[in-house]
Each structure stands twice: as structure tokens, then as C-alpha cells.
Amino acid sequence: MAELKSALEEDPLPKIIFTHYPLYTDRFFFNFGDTTERNLMINYFAKNNVKLHLGGHLHWLEKHDFGSFQGYALPSYRFKRQWTLVHINEKTQSYSIEIISAD
Secondary structure, X not given: OHHHHHHHHHOOOOEEEEEXXXXXXXXXXXXXXXXXXXXHHHHHXXXXXXXEEEEEEEXXXXXXXXXXXXXXXXXXXXXXXXXXXXXXXXXXXXXXXXXXXXX
């Protein structure tokens, strides 16, 4: 956690963070089980210009607003036959999420 905090603090640029697990989910499973760890990460992300967090593991789409950044759990190709494209506009520092279905 100290290395993550240090890396975030050393880089003032906008960031996108990827993790296997989502930070939070509406369901009781498949998120960061250690709520202290999760809360620290949300706090670090909010303070250090993180714009977007992308997590997997759920295999369905969920979006959560953390105030200063958005978090998504993304669908799985294996389970949903979908994949995700993230479009980044560096000029406007914005992004869009596109879910593409194979069916």
C-alpha cells in the first residue's frame, strides 16, 4: 500500500487504475474484502488525480461514483461474450466506456 501511495503522489497527471477486483459492488462478494484497504485506496485515488478505476472479476457491468472519480466493474468475454473499449480524450481529459457484444 505504501508503494501505491508513493507512486500516486509522485505523479500529478490524471490516472486510470486497473485492478482485478472492483473497489465496491452492489453485491456482497467479489470486491476488496478488507474494507480498510479499500477505503485507503479510494482516499488515495481521490487525492491524487485518479479519473477512472476499472476492475473485473464480477463479469457484469457495474458503475459507481466515488465523487472525484468513477469506478467500473467490467463484463467478461468468457461469461458474457462482451468486451470493453475505453476511449480516452487527452485534450479534454475525458473518457467513455463502450461495451461490445459478440452476439
